[in-house]
Amino acid sequence: MATKLRVTIGTREFAASVEAGVVTIDGVEGTFEVAAGADGRWTVRQGDARSVGAALKAQDGTWVTLAGITARADVEGAGARPRSRTSDADALRPPMSATVVRIHVTAGAVVNEGDPLLVLEAMKMELPIRAPRDGVVKAVHCREGELVQPATILVDFE
Amino acid sequence: MATKLRVTIGTREFAASVEAGVVTIDGVEGTFEVAAGADGRWTVRQGDARSVGAALKAQDGTWVTLAGITARADVEGAGARPRSRTSDADALRPPMSATVVRIHVTAGAVVNEGDPLLVLEAMKMELPIRAPRDGVVKAVHCREGELVQPATILVDFE
């Protein structure tokens, strides 16, 4: 039976399935052999190429890294408790304590994936929050100048 | 109440007691303050000087290191299970698989601390086994040319 995974790299998410060594993402297949090494390391072989990565099961899923790329995976039925910051794709939350400096949208706005919704400021840097996909803004729960926390829902989205 | 410790650095053993921050070894006292840091690290302060070490409880006692020196400590009543290689001060065992190349003593020999009892060879190196203290050899359990294992008792000593 195929294992279904949701893989997150930063804010990007991918749905993948794995069955008998064949990985399928968006219809593209790849065949791999994975072996456990010592000390949390794993080797991943595809054809002639072998690379060594590391993996660790954590509360919010399985973290993996390979050749400098890090991802987090939730395996269907594995009972991983995702961290709040990624718990609900329809509720956008800040990645950290931050100040809301600009809000570009109001409830009802139709936005395309990547459209700027609002801008936060933290660590003296501006952090644009963009639409994760095409959709409609249901509600905006913050105002400019407000200090928001990781648990705060900024925008409801559908 | 004073904590009694037996501290081993390599083949050397020391009896020590600690009470209210005062460490006594062979009648010599020292006063220390110890604080836990993160990641298994500890700071040890004596007067103005602070150094950072690491400690780990293992099956065979508590291992500590400070400024490049490593020791193993058995605390009285701590229930540490010493490793077989140091389990019985009266039964000398080889530190590793080795070949007995020379035996200098026979049963009944009266020896002083540091006297060579026998010589092992391992890793192309000769390893002299010396008397841990003044005493009498009760029995020799190996012969020249024999391959001995860490569990083998070489010499009984009293």
Next chain:
Amino acid sequence: MMRRVLIANRGEIAVRIIRACREMGVRTVAVYSEADAGAPHVLAADDAVEIGPAAASDSYLKVDALLDAARRTDADAIHPGYGFLSENAAFAARVESAGLTFIGPSSSVIAAMGSKTAARKAVSAAGVPVVPGETPASQDLAAVRASLGRVGYPALLKATAGGGGKGMRIVRSDDEADEAIAAASREATRAFSDGTVYVERLIERPRHIEIQVMADRHGQTVHLFERDCTLQRRHQKVIEEAPGPTVTPAIRERMTRAAVAAAQAVGYVNAGTVEFLLSGDEFYFLEMNTRLQVEHPITEEITGVDLVRAQLLVAAGERLPFRQDDLSVRGHAVECRVYAEDPASGFLPQSGPLLRYREPQGPGIRVDAGVREGQSIGVHYDPMLAKVIAYGENRTAAFARTTRALEDFDILGLQHNIGFLAALLRDPRVVACDTHTRFIEEHIESFVPGYTDEQLHALVALAAVADGSGDPRDPGSGGRGPGFDPFETLNRGVF
């Protein structure tokens, strides 16, 4: 020599300074905010003093708390590191008047170089080229045209009152001048109710080249060659290298001479960096940083000099341990700044625990870091995790080694920019130096997200196998405890 140095900083630079002090037999005092108890810099020092809550304004920027910590620990000198109070003239003055040694230039020099206008004026008087520019005597067409003629083409018309690109016009020749002046003035008036324009030479596709200088109190000022910091994102340096791959011996000669002249013009003492824009054969003074730079290690790698050690010697009143003739460039060095940030979402800073954090190792690789496995990366400070520094016999070898080091860096628990850095290093335009200070912004799609479909597939394959709970191959089931069997066999994970 100082007896005891308080390091008014945190993270990798505090650790780096503490190591230099220890190697010189100087005792160290770390300071830390509530959020940094247990951080590596706290354990690295001989002493550590908590100075306040997490917010930098309540701790690392709090002058009184720092001076009080120094007094209580009997420190006789303060090293400011970089960032925080390192270029704050008032802080340096407070340190001086408390009778402590400030490891850096004097407060008056910091103040002089802290004002861009004053700095420009000072170095310009010493013959150092600055970007030509002037406010026309009057705003009529002829006067602005005359300014353009003096400043030279290509030129930039800027609204004096403005910003954000409004009222800005590029003028490439006399022919374009009239129309551009009119448009700029019109736009400026509309946007800012003030049509006044400023005329400046346009520096096209510049490279950011900076010269490390070092001066003692005995009149000796030397340079330690250049660093190329052209690869920037939003004025933040991303990858630096030394020596400058496009810097010819002739340019190096002129730039280093200009940098030393700039330092001498203000009576500079201790380590400093003179930043220039280089375009073609011409270079222009940008600013002088009156402190140790983040990227100082690449200079150390190619010159063999320990800059922090030199800083301490100079601050103690000793002579520099080298003369200009003793210094030379050998090989090539690269520094990559590893950040907790997500390149795919506009480089959003990331926070979270470093569930696994293993630095790359090997000949010619140096990692300057102030974090450790198990630590949680918070939101209070700069999200830089580590600097990966690699030395090689030449630029190609240094790039190859840097790439190898980035691939070997294991970080689990939060997102980082290593894939982005690796993508930059393998970009043919970066390799060929066909870059400029806005190169990353203009071509960001080439470097983001920084991983390939193959890599994504491989990660998924790994995750699917590694996730299997109760599986003997599961590395989450406590593989690091004392009871751990060190020689697990290589269990083929057929899945």
Next chain:
Amino acid sequence: MMRRVLIANRGEIAVRIIRACREMGVRTVAVYSEADAGAPHVLAADDAVEIGPAAASDSYLKVDALLDAARRTDADAIHPGYGFLSENAAFAARVESAGLTFIGPSSSVIAAMGSKTAARKAVSAAGVPVVPGETPASQDLAAVRASLGRVGYPALLKATAGGGGKGMRIVRSDDEADEAIAAASREATRAFSDGTVYVERLIERPRHIEIQVMADRHGQTVHLFERDCTLQRRHQKVIEEAPGPTVTPAIRERMTRAAVAAAQAVGYVNAGTVEFLLSGDEFYFLEMNTRLQVEHPITEEITGVDLVRAQLLVAAGERLPFRQDDLSVRGHAVECRVYAEDPASGFLPQSGPLLRYREPQGPGIRVDAGVREGQSIGVHYDPMLAKVIAYGENRTAAFARTTRALEDFDILGLQHNIGFLAALLRDPRVVACDTHTRFIEEHIESFVPGYTDEQLHALVALAAVADGSGDPRDPGSGGRGPGFDPFETLNRGVF
């Protein structure tokens, strides 16, 4: 360039070679015995082949298994590392006749230098000084006296048949000759039933100085200056440094010329080391090692050259990437060999798990290791855990940095020699170079056990607090898992 290199070795040198290959885009094959499954060199390579049981004679020394592994993985070259088969001419010949590239000199050169007598003859013919010595034409008093006269005083009489010091006599002048000859002959007869004596110049208080050479197939032979390996214990190098602190420019000039002449005399190609004894201004050829040395990193640190990279280029038929004029010495480098051994019990090798293993870090510090935390150190191979290599601007700085690195090396689970190494580095005679090759043996009580009473007391204090079970400060209660709170406060352990 080779496509795929099999490394016929294990441990730190295998890891080091694999890294160099990766940085050159060359694929690697590791080999491992049953005991080494999961060892760092196995995971570092692109491929790994198990070649037999733990005993080296059944695995790392098994030529057929190695060649078979190379064939199966389609490797086109073999790097032998050091030790094991690296100086085995028959192995090199087998590699050559299998059509593979042996990364080292040709089998015939290995054979020529492998015989001490043949090597002495060859280099002596090239004008390289060897220790003067001869077997007297006859064993009568006059003939032996004549030999003594030719060889020069102080001289050593040795039993031709013997060893172990029996029949050995030092002769300092003609006056002592007759008595010494009689005694030596008598003792030799008694011990070996053969009174024949050999006469050799006694090299008093020699320093061990070796010259790194490198030659390509295009006729270029260069040297990379010297290493001083005087600090030895039972002919095992313990601490090495470069450049040689007692080597004057004049001696360096003569020694490096002799080393290059020795290499050229035998048509040497690839990396090699010419070992000399230096006594006063005179030096004498000892032997030539036809392989990479354990201590090659200190040469890399002071010259900026990657010796393994150069080995690969030369083996691929390319020219050396540097000429003699490109090479120079900068700064000073020290290497300490960290062993799992107990200095207090005659340096008994130790085995056990590396419960905690954290390498020192920082500018100028390089650790070449092939072990990792959690690994068990067994009895089958050399007990070297790691090499701590430190670079500094000068010898004092390099020593200080090495000491700092040794202090920061955390090893729990077995006994090691770090305290012994640190004691050597702080010994005033070592600092002043008042040493010779038997210095450690003669003064062993100065360096063993390598810790002070204060250190012992502090260790006990730490152990007493850290042992407290159920205590929040107990680091054994799983402080490293994912649920670990990274910001434990600094819990003052009042006890």
